Amino acid sequence: MLLLWKVRLDNTLNNFQLLNKKIELLKMLRINNLHASIEDKQILNGINLKVKPGEVHAIMGPNGSGKSTLASVLAGREDYEVTEGQADFQGEDLLEMSPEDRARAGVFLAFQYPVEIPGVSTINFMKTALNQVREFRGQETLDAVSFLTFMKEKMKLVEIDQSLLSRSLNEGFSGGEKKRNEIFQMAMLEPKLSILDETDSGLDIDALKIVANGVNKLKKKDNATIVVTHYQRLLDYIVPDYVHVLYNGRIVKSGTKELAQELEAKGYDWIKEEADATTA
Amino acid sequence: MSKDDQILEEFTSKEYEHGWTVDIDSDQAPKGLNEDIIRFISAKKEEPQWLLDWRLDAFRVWSKMQEPHWANVTFPSINYQDIIYYSAPKQKVQSKSLDEVDPELLETFKKLGISLEEQKRLTGVAVDAVIDSVSVATTFKDKLGELGIIFCSFSEAVKEHPELVKKYLGSVVPVSDNYYAALNSAVFSDGSFCYIPKGVRCPMELSTYFRINAANTGQFERTLIVAEDNSYVSYLEGCTAPMRDENQLHAAVVEIYVKADAEVKYSTVQNWYPGDKNGKGGIYNLVTKRGICAGNNAKLSWTQVETGSAVTWKYPSCILKGDNSSGEFYSVAVTNNYQQADTGTKMIHIGRNTKSRIVSKGVSAGYSQNSYRGQVHVMKRATGARNFSQCDSLLMGNKCGAHTFPYIDIENKSSMVEHEATTSKIGEDQIFYCTQRGIDEESAVALIVNGYCKEVLNQLPMEFAVEAQKLLALTLEGSVG
Numbered sequence: 001m002l003l004l005w006k007v008r009l010d011n012t013l014n015n016f017q018l019l020n021k022k023i024e025l026l027k028m029l030r031i032n033n034l035h036a037s038i039e040d041k042q043i044l045n046g047i048n049l050k051v052k053p054g055e056v057h058a059i060m061g062p063n064g065s066g067k068s069t070l071a072s073v074l075a076g077r078e079d080y081e082v083t084e085g086q087a088d089f090q091g092e093d094l095l096e097m098s099p100e101d102r103a104r105a106g107v108f109l110a111f112q113y114p115v116e117i118p119g120v121s122t123i124n125f126m127k128t129a130l131n132q133v134r135e136f137r138g139q140e141t142l143d144a145v146s147f148l149t150f151m152k153e154k155m156k157l158v159e160i161d162q163s164l165l166s167r168s169l170n171e172g173f174s175g176g177e178k179k180r181n182e183i184f185q186m187a188m189l190e191p192k193l194s195i196l197d198e199t200d201s202g203l204d205i206d207a208l209k210i211v212a213n214g215v216n217k218l219k220k221k222d223n224a225t226i227v228v229t230h231y232q233r234l235l236d237y238i239v240p241d242y243v244h245v246l247y248n249g250r251i252v253k254s255g256t257k258e259l260a261q262e263l264e265a266k267g268y269d270w271i272k273e274e275a276d277a278t279t280a
Numbered sequence: 281m282s283k284d285d286q287i288l289e290e291f292t293s294k295e296y297e298h299g300w301t302v303d304i305d306s307d308q309a310p311k312g313l314n315e316d317i318i319r320f321i322s323a324k325k326e327e328p329q330w331l332l333d334w335r336l337d338a339f340r341v342w343s344k345m346q347e348p349h350w351a352n353v354t355f356p357s358i359n360y361q362d363i364i365y366y367s368a369p370k371q372k373v374q375s376k377s378l379d380e381v382d383p384e385l386l387e388t389f390k391k392l393g394i395s396l397e398e399q400k401r402l403t404g405v406a407v408d409a410v411i412d413s414v415s416v417a418t419t420f421k422d423k424l425g426e427l428g429i430i431f432c433s434f435s436e437a438v439k440e441h442p443e444l445v446k447k448y449l450g451s452v453v454p455v456s457d458n459y460y461a462a463l464n465s466a467v468f469s470d471g472s473f474c475y476i477p478k479g480v481r482c483p484m485e486l487s488t489y490f491r492i493n494a495a496n497t498g499q500f501e502r503t504l505i506v507a508e509d510n511s512y513v514s515y516l517e518g519c520t521a522p523m524r525d526e527n528q529l530h531a532a533v534v535e536i537y538v539k540a541d542a543e544v545k546y547s548t549v550q551n552w553y554p555g556d557k558n559g560k561g562g563i564y565n566l567v568t569k570r571g572i573c574a575g576n577n578a579k580l581s582w583t584q585v586e587t588g589s590a591v592t593w594k595y596p597s598c599i600l601k602g603d604n605s606s607g608e609f610y611s612v613a614v615t616n617n618y619q620q621a622d623t624g625t626k627m628i629h630i631g632r633n634t635k636s637r638i639v640s641k642g643v644s645a646g647y648s649q650n651s652y653r654g655q656v657h658v659m660k661r662a663t664g665a666r667n668f669s670q671c672d673s674l675l676m677g678n679k680c681g682a683h684t685f686p687y688i689d690i691e692n693k694s695s696m697v698e699h700e701a702t703t704s705k706i707g708e709d710q711i712f713y714c715t716q717r718g719i720d721e722e723s724a725v726a727l728i729v730n731g732y733c734k735e736v737l738n739q740l741p742m743e744f745a746v747e748a749q750k751l752l753a754l755t756l757e758g759s760v761g
Contacts, residue, residue, distance in 0.1 A: 075716050078708070078712070079708075098715070099712060100715040100716075100718050100719060100721070102716075103715065103716050103718035104718045108716075109716050111713065114713070115707070115709045116710075117710055117714075118732060119733070119734035120727055120728065120730070120731035125714075128719055128723060128727060129718050129719050130718075132723065136718065
């Protein structure tokens with residue numbers, strides 16, 4: 001009898017834990033009072049942000065407000081030191097994880113300046129990455145044939161040419177090609193949380209549309225996107241659910257996509273004044 | 281008797297004064313080097329008189345030479361009288377299975393992706409009767425024999441094809457070429473001989489792997505390759521598996537003779553024991569490799585991947601004598617911990633419209649020193665000669681060194697010589713870009729280094745290239761962070 005009770009209790013506990021896990025997953029990303037510095041220079045001064053699956057958040061702000069720092073800290077770039085605060089990703093302590101484990105768990109950063117790796121083709125690069133990611137996620141690794149089949153599918157989705165993928169990674173790529181390549185990699189790795197760091201910089205309108213189109217096609221109910229941008233332009237194509245304005249390392253204003261339009265029309269000065277007035 | 285001869289006589293008879301005799305039945309010569317030792321070696325190998333004379337001549341030349349110290353490497357001076365110059369190939373005690381082999385070694389094999397059969401061969405495990413390496417070798421030998429290709433050990437060649445050996449031995453690397461070449465000429469133990477007849481294209485990669493008794497060539501290896509008119513051969517030396525050897529000094533000589541319209545590709549992967557993490561032990565690899573494009577339109581290509589040895593001193597070179605002949609040198613040299621490498625090439629343009637191409641990729645990590653030393657010499661007659669050199673250095677960390685010593689001598693105004701050099705560091709940016717995609721740091725470094733060396737690795741035969749890629753990763757393991 002006692003044993004039966006114990007089993008029931010265990011089951012209940014298990015169910016409870018499962019439910020808890022589901023709730024955690026629903027939260028995706030939770031940033032609490034995050035402070036970070038680089039070389040003793042304080043850049044982030046207490047960021048609070050919650051991102052749920054299916055949402056698109058835009059982070060805007062004037063130059064030097066800490067937008068790219070936030071993206072880098074979340075991805076785990078070592079130059080930055082987190083001095084205070086927490087960040088949970090799907091219920092786990094993101095800041096404790098190595099950069100590769102964050103990537104494998106589903107955090108993707110589309111770089112503002114994608115890095116060149118001479119002699120390594122995007123195909124080879126992605127095959128190495130995808131198989132390490134799949135291994136981590138408990139999926140079977142792909143052999144050359146199934147990898148290429150999978151790749152072809154994703155190539156179509158983001159409209160990228162195979163000849164580009166056979167070339168040395170990002171070497172001699174135009175700005176547009178680099179950014180499109182980032183979105184292709186995002187498609188390949190199927191992340192839960194994608195952070196696009198100034199993906200619109202250096203793009204003409206046609207390239208911008210193709211990149212945005214790719215991002216939109218990859219949008220699902222269970223993944224989320226953070227778009228970091230200085231201009232509202234990109235947000236015409238990737239429509240955000242929420243817009244946050246970063247200034248002096250803090251989110252000083254949050255709203256919906258209308259806020260972005262307001263910023264476009266009025267610039268950042270009024271936000272700065274408002275924020276400075278509150279702090280003063 | 282001339283004065284010189286007199287001195288020589290005195291000198292050599294002095295050696296005899298020591299009066300110690302060498303027991304011809306012994307398996308091992310006593311320590312040290314003198315004419316008696318050379319006679320002993322030659323007698324042991326049942327060599328003809330002309331070869332003994334050749335060795336003695338080399339010894340006399342060597343005795344008057346000084347150990348060179350111009351290379352950018354430092355190591356304690358070698359006591360040449362403290363070395364045993366002949367020891368009969370020992371019957372190795374065979375292990376019954378791989379279970380008896382050092383697990384660390386097996387782990388390395390696994391990382392390199394070396395097949396089980398080859399692992400057994402390398403560790404001296406008896407190979408099963410089904411896949412008998414001896415029979416494999418014999419099959420190859422039959423096939424080559426039909427085409428008239430000779431591929432055998434050097435000792436065998438001396439016995440079976442003395443006229444060929446006599447004609448070409450020392451024709452590319454003369455006895456007096458340098459200190460280590462002279463030493464090798466005096467005491468060389470064994471090696472390989474390869475002869476491709478006129479108009480024959482060797483249908484397979486010739487690898488010492490397929491030659492029986494290749495394992496015991498000893499520390500003074502001698503290789504001679506002759507390619508007759510309009511022939512072709514691709515030759516592989518070495519292997520990616522780590523090679524340990526109780527002999528610290530290795531002084532090999534490789535000579536290649538390429539006739540008109542013929543082509544020789546020579547690939548090396550060298551992975552001798554580099555010493556431990558603190559720079560203790562390790563092989564001194566002091567090698568002379570040279571080929572001559574003797575005929576018009578001849579082509580010689582060297583490709584090397586150097587990851588082993590404590591000290592490497594090696595300059596595979598091309599003498600471009602025939603008109604329109606061409607020489608190539610593709611090199612990857614990786615040094616880690618306390619390794620030192622001074623390696624490069626010499627391209628000597630003698631014929632008209634001769635072409636040469638040098639691609640050297642150095643990777644240094646740890647506390648190692650990696651030098652490229654190359655000479656491009658365009659002689660007066662070499663109208664229309666062309667050279668392109670590219671020397672890249674990649675540094676990992678800030679305690680290692682990369683050096684470039686290019687020498688360019690031009691005697692003909694119509695020639696065109698280009699030299700490009702770059703030095704770079706593996707960027708943290710590059711590593712972060714990889715890790716952000718889910719690739720761990722070690723794999724990231726391997727990926728970046730392999731990409732950097734791709735141009736050279738592409739020159740290797742396919743199977744070799746795959747192993748070499750893994751080898752690069754293995755050599756640099758633990759060098760980041």
